[in-house]
Amino acid sequence: MPLVSESTLRVRYSETDPMGVAHHSAHILWLENGRTDFCRQAGFSYRELEAQGVGLAVVEAVCRYRAPARFEDELVVLTRLTEVRRKRVEFAYRVQRLSDGALIAEGATIHIPIAPDGKSCELPDSYFALLEKALA
Amino acid sequence: MPLVSESTLRVRYSETDPMGVAHHSAHILWLENGRTDFCRQAGFSYRELEAQGVGLAVVEAVCRYRAPARFEDELVVLTRLTEVRRKRVEFAYRVQRLSDGALIAEGATIHIPIAPDGKSCELPDSYFALLEKALA
């Protein structure tokens, strides 16, 4: 079974805007939270990966906003992999409100591993194996 | 000629991450800056539109990251309309570095006018006319 991680969060006041709802940039941060939790549940810390000199640069991000989220709403971010290659990793996300299951947003991000010099590189074997396993 | 607005900005330290480059969420804020400047150059203030009870909710945002931007880089956001309808407005963006013209990112956002109750509504005539003119 492919891994689907669940990250819960509560909408921060600072994330809301004059329309009284979460600003659309907040969702981008929530997806990142989902992604780092996913890695942890897949068996590694994103922080360790970076400590080894490999970053996962975002090359594309998309978010579709389905319903507004309000201050203090409790949300869950469901994160899964949609592709794992040595030089490219893709995630997909669903953000739902816990109280009523409402779909708040759907998102996707594409990443490439990069070395400290900013050049594209390959995922180290052990991390590649863990991600492949989480996708299976 | 369709209006293409130019917004300049300097990458803030707070916008950069441990990889030493602008975090991918910062670009989303820059696109918004581009959009509000575009409206101003098209002849109205986004703030006035909201004061009239009409918000432009973001229903989709996409950003493709082409090159990293670093702290203190001066950037320009080029913003143009790609579609204007009574109940839907689309913008496209290019973010470039001023010093060398490097393409930093391309983005697009889709918006729907919403009333204070959060329901979809039509753009007021005067704003619709100004946006149509900016697209022509």
Added chain:
Amino acid sequence: MPLVSESTLRVRYSETDPMGVAHHSAHILWLENGRTDFCRQAGFSYRELEAQGVGLAVVEAVCRYRAPARFEDELVVLTRLTEVRRKRVEFAYRVQRLSDGALIAEGATIHIPIAPDGKSCELPDSYFALLEKALA
């Protein structure tokens, strides 16, 4: 016994900077998290208070940074009241790392209740009573 609320959070990647530690603006958001959790534990939702037309504007914020917090560090924000008056409320905060108890930061904020017109007003009786009880 005065109420001391505990809010746990994990340092987000987006909150860290090129020095590899949480940017000093992140702590300001964490204090706000602590404050809204405090209100909830004191018996009311800050969202309800706003819905009644009363905001708690920040008139002063101070933060002393004692030790760096890193990406993925789990932190706890301890929040308590230091003063409750009809037209002024003060909070104090300690941010600690869960793994080793290290003191990350100490903060304080001063707030005044404001009406929708932005003018200073008095806290509604029921909220004043709940805050007084939480201070006792």
Added chain:
Amino acid sequence: MPLVSESTLRVRYSETDPMGVAHHSAHILWLENGRTDFCRQAGFSYRELEAQGVGLAVVEAVCRYRAPARFEDELVVLTRLTEVRRKRVEFAYRVQRLSDGALIAEGATIHIPIAPDGKSCELPDSYFALLEKALA
């Protein structure tokens, strides 16, 4: 004459909150903008200083909020030094609205130079000299 740098900025939509005014965390970012502009006018780039392995860690920040700032308000941040020592630098700030000169906020930050290992260090001679000159 002591250097007082002027940084202009326009309040971003993403910086405003449900009360329709700039969230108090935005001011902290504006002070940082003021600080980096100050360094540039004093003769060096904060980015270069970091490239030499010296960061200016914030050990204390305080902000007093005098009047609300609204979306699209044009502001100026006036920044000056209040103390320069080898191992400690202090800045003071005034944030004013350009249209009417209204005082929006006053702030102060205290910094210590730190080495890449996070330990306190001394400011390199050339930077210390530039800051001393800017204070004189």
